[in-house]
Amino acid sequence: MNDAVARSARITRRTLGVTALAALGWGAAETWPRWAFWQSGAGTTVAALADLPQAPALKALGARVLAASPATRAMLEAQLGPRLAEGGYDAAVARDNASGDLVAVDGWLVAQTTTLASAWLASAG
Numbered sequence: 001m002n003d004a005v006a007r008s009a010r011i012t013r014r015t016l017g018v019t020a021l022a023a024l025g026w027g028a029a030e031t032w033p034r035w036a037f038w039q040s041g042a043g044t045t046v047a048a049l050a051d052l053p054q055a056p057a058l059k060a061l062g063a064r065v066l067a068a069s070p071a072t073r074a075m076l077e078a079q080l081g082p083r084l085a086e087g088g089y090d091a092a093v094a095r096d097n098a099s100g101d102l103v104a105v106d107g108w109l110v111a112q113t114t115t116l117a118s119a120w121l122a123s124a125g
Contacts (some may be wrong), residue, residue: 045084046077049117050124052089058114062122065105065115076120083113 049055083092096102096111103115 046080046120049084049089049121055121058118059121059124060118061105061110061114062118062120065119066122068105071119071123073120073123076116076123080113080116080120083116089113089117 049058052058083095086092086095092113093111096113101112102109103112104110105115
């Protein structure tokens with residue numbers, strides 16, 4: 001026969017162990033950067049910009065950007081491609097904001113990557 005006290009201690013130890021692992025997992029999930037799970041390379045190419053949720057708004061902004069300074073599609077791709085290759089659109093915009101690489105559009109300061117992406121989307125037609 002099993003000793004009831006030993007059995008109870010074993011169950012308690014296992015329960016506390018599972019609870020501790022669950023708490024550690026929950027803490028890790030809360031502190032891990034959330035964008036790493038959903039980004040998965042989205043927007044790392046120029047062609048992927050059309051799939052972004054904010055593409056229609058970027059296209060409207062691009063019409064204003066192109067009206068102020070017309071640029072060719074190839075020139076925009078040459079400037080935008082290397083920016084997007086280093087982590088995608090969101091990462092490039094964050095780098096621009098951190099470094100102060102901003103452009104004035106209608107009195108608003110906008111990240112350089114945003115203006116390039118919007119102009120590229122608007123030049124698509």
